[in-house]
Amino acid sequence: MKKWIVIALSCFLMASIIQGCGKNNSDTNAGAGKKDSGKPVELTFWGDWGGEGQKQFETMVDAFNKSQDKIRVKYELQQDMITKFLTASTAGASPDIMFWDRWRTNLYAPKNVLHPIDEYMERDGIKKEDYYDEALKELSYADKLYGLPLTVDARxxxxxxxxxxxxxxxxxxxxxxxxxxxxxxxxxxxxxxxxxxxxxxxxxxxxxxxxxxxxxxxxxxxxxxxxxxxxxxxxxxxxxxxxxxxxxxxxxxxxxxxxxxxxxxxxxxxxxxxxxxxxxxxxxxxxxxxxxxxxxxxxxxxxxxSVMGGFGLVIAEGSKHKEEAWEFVKWWLANKDNYLMWSKMSLNIPGYKPALEDPFFKDDPDWKPFLETLEFAKIRPQxxxxxxxxxxxxxxxxxxxxxxxxxxxxxxxxxxxxxxxxxxxxxxxx
Missing domain, CATH: 3.40.190.10 (Periplasmic binding protein-like II)
Structure with a gap:
């Protein structure tokens, strides 16, 4: 009798283990972005825009966070952002995403503090032709692309x-x-x-x-x-x-x-x-x-x-969650509707050309001369x-x-x- 109880108990424990393993696998495969605990991955987004700019960034962050339950992004306003970024990168405390003045790319990409996004672009079918070539050039170094343009401008x-x-x-x-x-x-x-x-x-x-x-x-x-x-x-x-x-x-x-x-x-x-x-x-x-x-x-x-300028979003090499950081960048800068939400709110010209087909830009005479100028404007020498x-x-x-x-x-x-x-x-x- 005792022997039967021991055998039954062993079988029960074995079944529980198998069931538990199956549950863990199910949680893990529920989607990229969740930790083993099932909690959302938390990302930090650094920028140096305060005031209205900060409110606009936070609006986009909130919209992204509400769009899914796997990733949570938090915008953090930084003064003297570049100095802090370089220090944080060497100390293992790097942000995940950064608001980036594009001309800085050829200064900091060689320091290996930015993460190239070429593989993500190819894997997810993001077309470079949908962006201003000069803006992508300004986000590139040594034939690698380090971010996507958030804004483009020219005088x-x-x-x-x-x-x-x-x-x-x-x-x-x-x-x-x-x-x-x-x-x-x-x-x-x-x-x-x-x-x-x-x-x-x-x-x-x-x-x-x-x-x-x-x-x-x-x-x-x-x-x-x-x-x-x-x-x-x-x-x-x-x-x-x-x-x-x-x-x-x-x-x-x-x-x-x-x-x-x-x-x-x-x-x-x-x-x-x-x-x-x-x-x-x-x-x-x-x-x-x-x-x-x-x-x-x-x-x-x-x-x-004319001279083209503007900003982009980049992923830090020191980020522990690069895939999730890319999901945020892609959601914002490779999606027409999300890009337009940002552009209409901030009144910035989008670097994503499909968004320019919207009547907000296409039918407003004030935007027309800038869009014409951007077709021939050049970035500063790299x-x-x-x-x-x-x-x-x-x-x-x-x-x-x-x-x-x-x-x-x-x-x-x-x-x-x-x-x-x-x-x-x-x-x-x-």
Missing amino acids: ALFYNKKMFAEANLQPPANWDELQAAAKKLTKWNGNKLEVAGFSFSDPGLFNLYLQQAGGSMMNESNDATNFNNDKGLAVLNLWDRMLNQDKVYKTGFEQGLGEGTDAFVTGKLAMLYTGPWMLSTYKKYGKELDYGVVAPPKGPNGDQG HPGYSVMENDALIPNIQLFLEGKQDAATTLKKAQEQGDRLLKNNSAVK
């Missing part, structure tokens, strides 16, 4: 419609028309500039004009500057004519209007180059500011030019020292030129000499 020409109508002018389509319109719309009262015909407040726009002149910032080998030539001189000669002969602008004019005063909004400025990020601001003023936007005017030989060269060599010399302290030829020569030295000193990622 176009904003103009005051009322001023143009009163002066019987059409929006400029080339440099000659730009110069003529700026001259006609400028108003001086003695030695006081009351209305500037065109803004020269940003020396960093030299790259945009150089493209319009048919030039490029770097040589074909991408190891030296390429602006100390007739193309660069054409840009500075145009600026010289507009500033010193036509006097359409005065250095410091916009800053001199007082803190927080927008010269374009207040009718003190007839034209300026800026990006789609200003649309929401200008729209707030309604009839008080009747503005238009056109693609950047062409250069003397019909060349078009050299580890490019930003250092531009900030520490080119722009300071351009500023001296704008202030009348240095002629065009000297400006380009000094910028080249200093710039080439900085490029050489920063050619390797440290």
Whole structure:
């Protein structure tokens, strides 16, 4: 009798073990993203946008979290994000996903802190053709793709419609028309500039004009500057004519209007180059500011030019949940409806071209010139020292030129000499 009880008990325990194993296997295979405990995988999403940007990110995170029960994402606002990211990566405390200024890719991908997504793209049938090629190029290094574009932008020409109508002018389509319109719309009262015909407040726009002149910032080998030539001189000669002969602008004019005063909004400025990020601001003023936007005017030989910028989402190499991180990135940036939810809320141009077919973008005349511009806009050169060269060599010399302290030829020569030295000193990622 006792022997029978022992045998029965053994069989019962064996059946329980088998049943338990089957249950565990079922939980494990319930879907990628769940831990053995059955709890959702938790992901951290780092970004440095606070305020409205943070609310927009959190809205997307909440929508993703509600769309499934396997992954939970949390947005964490970070100040000095890049420094913290590099520290966290070496300390084993890396975030999973990051909001990423795309130009940084060629600086940090060589440090092995970002995870390539090419295999995920191929496996899940995500087409590169659905994204702006320049934006993907900016997210790439050594033939590997490290993220998908969240936004794309490029500067176009904003103009005051009322001023143009009163002066019987059409929006400029080339440099000659730009110069003529700026001259006609400028108003001086003695030695006081009351209305500037065109803004020269940003020396960093030299790259945009150089493209319009048919030039490029770097040589074909991408190891030296390429602006100390007739193309660069054409840009500075145009600026010289507009500033010193036509006097359409005065250095410091916009800053001199007082803190927080927008010269374009207040009718003190007839034209300026800026990006789609200003649309929401200008729209707030309604009839008080009747503005238009056109693609950047062409250069003397019909060349078009603008600089593409924007952000993306990347996966950290130190993430312990790369597959789940990819699911979040894919849900947001490879799904038309989800991408549109973000774009309509944030008023950013999507880097995902299928989303641009939506009437929100396709039928709004304010978006049209930016979409046209993005078709020919180029990213900044992909050299580890490019930003250092531009900030520490080119722009300071351009500023001296704008202030009348240095002629065009000297400006380009000094910028080249200093710039080439900085490029050489920063050619390797440290």
